Amino acid sequence: MMINELFYSLQGEGQLAGVPSVFIRVAGCPLRCRWCDTKYAWALDAGEVLTPEQIIEKISDYPTQFAVVTGGEPMVHEGIDELVGLLHKNDYHITIETAGIEYIAGLPVDLMSISPKLKNSLPSNAEQAIEYEQKRFQPEALKGLMKSYDYQLKFVVDTPNDIDEVADCLEQLEDVNPYKIYLTPQATEPKDYLEKSRWLADYCLQSGFAFSPRLQVMLWPGQKGK
Numbered sequence: 201m202m203i204n205e206l207f208y209s210l211q212g213e214g215q216l217a218g219v220p221s222v223f224i225r226v227a228g229c230p231l232r233c234r235w236c237d238t239k240y241a242w243a244l245d246a247g248e249v250l251t252p253e254q255i256i257e258k259i260s261d262y263p264t265q266f267a268v269v270t271g272g273e274p275m276v277h278e279g280i281d282e283l284v285g286l287l288h289k290n291d292y293h294i295t296i297e298t299a300g301i302e303y304i305a306g307l308p309v310d311l312m313s314i315s316p317k318l319k320n321s322l323p324s325n326a327e328q329a330i331e332y333e334q335k336r337f338q339p340e341a342l343k344g345l346m347k348s349y350d351y352q353l354k355f356v357v358d359t360p361n362d363i364d365e366v367a368d369c370l371e372q373l374e375d376v377n378p379y380k381i382y383l384t385p386q387a388t389e390p391k392d393y394l395e396k397s398r399w400l401a402d403y404c405l406q407s408g409f410a411f412s413p414r415l416q417v418m419l420w421p422g423q424k425g426k
């Protein structure tokens with residue numbers, strides 16, 4: 201697989217926030233989120249080819265059994281099944297971070313961490329926005345993933361106006377366990393993060409949805425490999 205980077209950090213978001221984890225970032229993503237903080241991993245050739253065995257060897261020195269396969273978009277890559285299979289054989293707890301645009305059955309994954317993309321992710325270029333509007337939200341793939349795996353659904357919320365869209369998405373997905381839903385503020389800088397966190401936290405208290413931190417934004421804003 202084309203691997204963009206391997207690094208050791210704290211999981212920043214969701215139910216495992218704060219857990220020391222090794223991150224395996226796969227190169228290539230078919231989406232173009234406006235606020236994406238890993239644009240350097242968009243291209244399919246943005247990295248080096250490593251076999252699953254080489255990846256295991258490189259990550260085995262880190263003091264953790266938690267592995268996060270992220271991107272880019274790992275679920276669109278051939279070879280994801282071999283990588284996840286070998287991680288599983290080596291007793292890793294495996295999280296896949298995905299936008300939920302592709303369904304694959306039967307991966308030995310412990311947590312499917314799905315972040316469906318709202319309209320706030322669309323590129324500012326109008327032509328590109330039309331193209332990515334078709335791709336960003338795939339209800340059938342999302343339903344398949346939620347049915348087949350232990351999952352969390354993370355929505356990146358930019359303004360209070362996004363809340364209605366989250367409700368629309370949940371309606372389309374049907375039968376979503378409310379305790380698996382996380383809302384997290386869209387921000388790349390601590391000041392912006394804190395401002396948005398305040399109103400989003402209030403909404404989480406009203407709605408019962410969990411607030412997800414973004415530890416990487418607070419602790420290491422803009423730093424690659426964190």
Ligand code: SF4
Nearest residue numbers: 229231232233236272
């Ligand atoms: S899906 Fe993830 S990696 Fe791809 S553009 Fe969006 S935020 Fe970036």
